[in-house]
Amino acid sequence: xxxxxxxxxxxxxxxxxxxxDDNSALGAIAxxxxxxxxxxxxxxxxxxxxxxxxxxxxxxxxxxxxxxxxxxxxxxxxxxNxxxxxxxxxxxxxxxxxxxxxxxxxxxxxxxxxxxxxxxxxxxxxxTVATDADCDGTIxxxxxxxxxxxxxxxxxCDGDGFCDNGNGDITVDTDCDGTPDQTIxxxxxxxxxxMHRPYAFSADEKYREWIEIYNTTASSINLDGLKVADDxxxxxxxxxxxxxxxxxxxxxxxxxxxxxxIDANIIFDFFPFHDTVVAGGLSLGNSDSxxxxxxxxxxxxxxxxxxxxxxxxxxxxxxxxxxxxxxxKSEYRASISLLTSAYDSVSNDDALNWIEGGTPFxxxxxxxxxxxVNDFVLTSAELTLGDLIYSEVMxxxxxxxxxxxxNEQQYVELYNTSSGIINLNGVMLESVExxxxxxxxxVSTDAFLAPDDYFLFVENSSAELGVSVVDNRLxxxxxxxxxxxxxxNDLYVKTIDGDGATVILDDLSYTFGxxxxxxxxxxxxxxxxxxxLQILNYLANGSTGAxxxxxxxxxxxxxxxxxxxxxxxxxxYNRGTPGDPNSGCCVxxxxxxxxxxxxxxxxxxxxxxxxxxxxxxxxxxxLDWDADGENESVHGYWDDYIDEDGDGEPASTDSDxxxxxxx
Numbered sequence: 001x002x003x004x005x006x007x008x009x010x011x012x013x014x015x016x017x018x019x020x021d022d023n024s025a026l027g028a029i030a031x032x033x034x035x036x037x038x039x040x041x042x043x044x045x046x047x048x049x050x051x052x053x054x055x056x057x058x059x060x061x062x063x064x065x066x067x068x069x070x071x072x073x074x075x076x077x078x079x080x081n082x083x084x085x086x087x088x089x090x091x092x093x094x095x096x097x098x099x100x101x102x103x104x105x106x107x108x109x110x111x112x113x114x115x116x117x118x119x120x121x122x123x124x125x126x127x128t129v130a131t132d133a134d135c136d137g138t139i140x141x142x143x144x145x146x147x148x149x150x151x152x153x154x155x156x157c158d159g160d161g162f163c164d165n166g167n168g169d170i171t172v173d174t175d176c177d178g179t180p181d182q183t184i185x186x187x188x189x190x191x192x193x194x195m196h197r198p199y200a201f202s203a204d205e206k207y208r209e210w211i212e213i214y215n216t217t218a219s220s221i222n223l224d225g226l227k228v229a230d231d232x233x234x235x236x237x238x239x240x241x242x243x244x245x246x247x248x249x250x251x252x253x254x255x256x257x258x259x260x261x262i263d264a265n266i267i268f269d270f271f272p273f274h275d276t277v278v279a280g281g282l283s284l285g286n287s288d289s290x291x292x293x294x295x296x297x298x299x300x301x302x303x304x305x306x307x308x309x310x311x312x313x314x315x316x317x318x319x320x321x322x323x324x325x326x327x328x329k330s331e332y333r334a335s336i337s338l339l340t341s342a343y344d345s346v347s348n349d350d351a352l353n354w355i356e357g358g359t360p361f362x363x364x365x366x367x368x369x370x371x372x373v374n375d376f377v378l379t380s381a382e383l384t385l386g387d388l389i390y391s392e393v394m395x396x397x398x399x400x401x402x403x404x405x406x407n408e409q410q411y412v413e414l415y416n417t418s419s420g421i422i423n424l425n426g427v428m429l430e431s432v433e434x435x436x437x438x439x440x441x442x443v444s445t446d447a448f449l450a451p452d453d454y455f456l457f458v459e460n461s462s463a464e465l466g467v468s469v470v471d472n473r474l475x476x477x478x479x480x481x482x483x484x485x486x487x488x489n490d491l492y493v494k495t496i497d498g499d500g501a502t503v504i505l506d507d508l509s510y511t512f513g514x515x516x517x518x519x520x521x522x523x524x525x526x527x528x529x530x531x532x533l534q535i536l537n538y539l540a541n542g543s544t545g546a547x548x549x550x551x552x553x554x555x556x557x558x559x560x561x562x563x564x565x566x567x568x569x570x571x572x573y574n575r576g577t578p579g580d581p582n583s584g585c586c587v588x589x590x591x592x593x594x595x596x597x598x599x600x601x602x603x604x605x606x607x608x609x610x611x612x613x614x615x616x617x618x619x620x621x622x623l624d625w626d627a628d629g630e631n632e633s634v635h636g637y638w639d640d641y642i643d644e645d646g647d648g649e650p651a652s653t654d655s656d657x658x659x660x661x662x663x
Contacts, residue, residue: 184294187345188217189226189243191292191302192374193357195335196284199364205333206274207254209284210370213292214343215243223249227293228273233280235273243269250371253277253284266362266370300345304336304354334358335368340376358421358450367450377448378418380426380495388422388493389506391415391454392556392582394530395486396512397574410484411458411578414449414493415536422449424474427505429457429482430492441481447474456579457482486512530556530576532583556583 006014008021015021191213198208211228215221223241227234228251235251243249250267253274275281289303335357342353357368358375369375378387390412397409412429416422424447430440441457449455459478476482484491489512493505531553556576577583 181295182222184221184226184297184299186297186299188215188221188299189292190214190216190300190338190343190345190348191290192248192338192343192348193335193368193370194284194290194302194304195333195357195366195368195370196286196288196304197333199333199362199366206276206283209253209274210268211251211273211284211290212370213243213249213251215245215247215249216343216345218245220244223270225294226299227291228282229291229293230282230284230288232283232285233275235278235281237270241270248371253282268371300348302348333364333366335366335370337368337374340374355421355448356450358448358453359419360450360452375450376420378420378422380423380443381498383418383422383427383495383503383505385503385505387416387418387505388414388427388449389417389533389536390491390493390508391533391536392530392576392578393484393491393508393510394574394576394578395484397528397530409459409574410478411456411530412482412484412491413578414455414457415533416449416451416453416455417536419451421451423447424449424455426495428492428494428496429476430494431483431485432490432492433483433485434488439480439482441476443474445474454579454581458578488512528574530574530578532556532577534582536582 008015009023011021011023013021191211193212195208195210198205198210221243223237223243224239226237228237229235241249249269251273252268252271254272254277272278273282275283287305289301291301292299336354337357338348339353339355342348342350347353355375355377359369360367361370392411392413394409394411397411414424424443425445426443428440428442430438432438447455455474457474457476459476478484483489489510491508491510493507495503495505497503532555533553
């Protein structure tokens with residue numbers, strides 16, 4: 001065998017090269033080639049005795065295998081205390097068990113937003129937003145006010161239809177107040193009534209014009225921004241104005257504080273709108289239009305032309321909102337009113353759905369329903385007992401052609417006791433004459449009678465009744481259709497209901513002639529005076545239901561004859577109020593009333609003894625005949641059979657009973 005000197009363990013490696021020269025089982029190269037104290041198997045460079053001695057460093061990268069994230073890759077970064085080996089030290093790693101977590105420096109709450117950019121770096125649930133100066137969750141580019149964190153991030157200030165914070169659709173909020181903008185759709189608001197020709201106070205009727213708007217929806221509507229325009233100009237409602245669901249909103253042309261402008265009991269919601277008060281405002285004309293717009297959307301439009309009808313409901317044309325001849329305009333001023341059955345933006349475009357306002361309001365004789373439910377129309381088929389009653393009858397008129405021709409000046413007047421406007425089309429007037437002859441006149445045209453108003457039926461169509469009654473009458477033929485004759489007569493108002501049955505609305509039975517002690521229900525007056533009903537209800541007017549009690553009737557005491565051409569001598573002329581409210585009872589020596597008139601009707605105080613047939617049927621009718629404030633006085637039939645002072649002597653022989661001051 002080869003003898004090698006200086007090899008202590010005789011392993012073939014000189015002692016100088018042998019890292020373990022006392023162990024022959026360890027070869028120098030195999031064990032520690034560079035004799036640096038690291039076994040060859042563990043030495044990353046066994047030819048360099050200056051290399052770092054690291055135990056258990058599989059890839060010899062200077063990181064112990066236990067700390068090395070990849071001990072098969074000697075290029076991996078040496079990182080101490082990185083639990084998930086993601087290159088972020090455990091102290092800085094937001095999730096040191098997830099090597100996929102983002103490496104972020106200086107992120108105190110580990111929410112992925114650097115502390116410098118994080119609005120709340122103690123809350124890892126806060127929204128990550130770049131460039132959000134007020135930290136409200138909306139980035140500066142989309143924030144309406146990036147200095148005010150109160151402006152919420154759920155806005156659509158850029159108008160793209162999405163929430164700025166990415167949460168989905170949002171209604172437009174143009175003022176960025178955090179509340180979605182209100183939307184008003186076509187038909188949500190409609191125009192329901194217009195007073196374009198009000199009562200002319202001090203010749204300034206324009207300052208009493210008004211407009212009514214109705215909310216058709218089930219929710220309150222904010223009117224801030226609503227524009228109301230006509231052919232002249234417009235006004236825009238601005239401020240805290242709203243209209244309740246199913247409610248009305250009234251606009252007045254002039255400031256309501258002007259006491260001369262409108263009646264105090266009418267409450268207006270917005271004023272003024274007239275162009276003489278507001279620059280560029282409205283001025284409602286006889287022919288005009290109105291338009292409601294909101295945010296550029298047309299909500300409703302209405303147009304009209306010379307809409308005021310004639311007195312007592314007879315319009316100048318079949319369509320009341322269309323053109324008509326205003327030379328015979330109403331004595332009262334009426335609105336144009338949408339029927340309640342047509343409360344929508346399509347129906348209110350139809351002229352046939354508009355009528356003349358019929359309900360009296362205020363103190364100046366105007367008609368309409370400002371701020372409340374509009375008038376409605378009753379057809380003849382809808383009428384019931386007492387809706388129409390006789391209220392005035394002219395039996396014995398004076399005629400300039402002589403008494404033999406006075407039938408031509410006879411008339412009857414009907415009164416509307418209902419709360420609706422009555423279309424008289426289909427209503428029948430029937431007379432049963434003393435010889436049993438029955439005549440019937442049927443209204444065959446649309447003729448509208450407002451609540452608490454009067455309508456005239458005449459025998460002659462001439463103007464002899466006076467100018468004031470030309471436009472509110474219909475004409476019958478007294479020979480073939482209807483006759484309010486002198487003598488015994490029964491007058492009826494009838495209609496046909498929806499089932500085809502005849503309905504009696506009113507009946508009046510009277511006998512016109514000289515009274516006798518057994519004469520009940522007799523009328524008598526001097527030539528040219530009508531009889532007028534003083535209590536306007538069915539039970540008081542002499543109907544069979546009231547047992548033919550005529551004590552609620554008396555000779556007309558109108559202060560002015562309805563036609564001065566009827567004057568005959570000094571004190572006899574046609575007296576009455578055809579088509580107008582009835583007058584008080586006639587009193588001898590006043591207003592042209594004669595002793596003849598006074599002898600056949602009068603008013604007497606409580607305690608009067610009624611002689612003859614009338615004594616068996618004393619009734620106050622709930623009336624205050626003597627105007628003492630108590631509804632308990634008695635209206636007697638004839639002076640000849642009344643003992644007013646109760647001394648046992650009838651008025652015919654007791655001059656004290658003839659006290660004309662007793663009313």
